[in-house]
Amino acid sequence: MFATPAYAQAGGDAMGAVTSFIPLILIFAIMYFLLIRPQQKKAKDHQKMVEALRRGDQVITQGGIKAKVTKVHEEGELEVEIADGVRVRVIRSTIVQVLSKTEPANS
Numbered sequence: 001m002f003a004t005p006a007y008a009q010a011g012g013d014a015m016g017a018v019t020s021f022i023p024l025i026l027i028f029a030i031m032y033f034l035l036i037r038p039q040q041k042k043a044k045d046h047q048k049m050v051e052a053l054r055r056g057d058q059v060i061t062q063g064g065i066k067a068k069v070t071k072v073h074e075e076g077e078l079e080v081e082i083a084d085g086v087r088v089r090v091i092r093s094t095i096v097q098v099l100s101k102t103e104p105a106n107s
Contacts, residue, residue: 046093049095049098050092050093050095052101053069053072053078053092053095053098054069054102055069055070055072056069056102057069057099057100057101058098058099059080059095059096059097059098059099060095060096060097060099061080061094062096065082066082067080067090068081073089076091076092076093077089077091077092078091078092
């Protein structure tokens with residue numbers, strides 16, 4: 001009475017399986033070009049900016065402090081002057097923006 005006979009389903013075609021994945025592939029492609037790729041480009045530009053820092057550059061840190069680079073250390077740190085005679089060491093990657101670049105000295 002309550003049991004219904006089970007009927008075998010017809011075999012699906014291979015094209016139906018591929019077309020069901022097309023929206024998923026399109027969503028991934030849109031996410032890549034709108035989110036992932038611009039973020040990678042921004043990170044690459046920031047890395048170039050940080051590597052190009054040198055003594056005398058005016059910078060802004062992540063904490064919002066304007067400072068002048070007084071010394072560049074090799075271990076990924078900078079020494080910056082935030083006020084007259086007040087020097088602190090900061091990590092290079094915490095520099096958000098370079099306000100003014102100094103020109104290299106002519107030899």
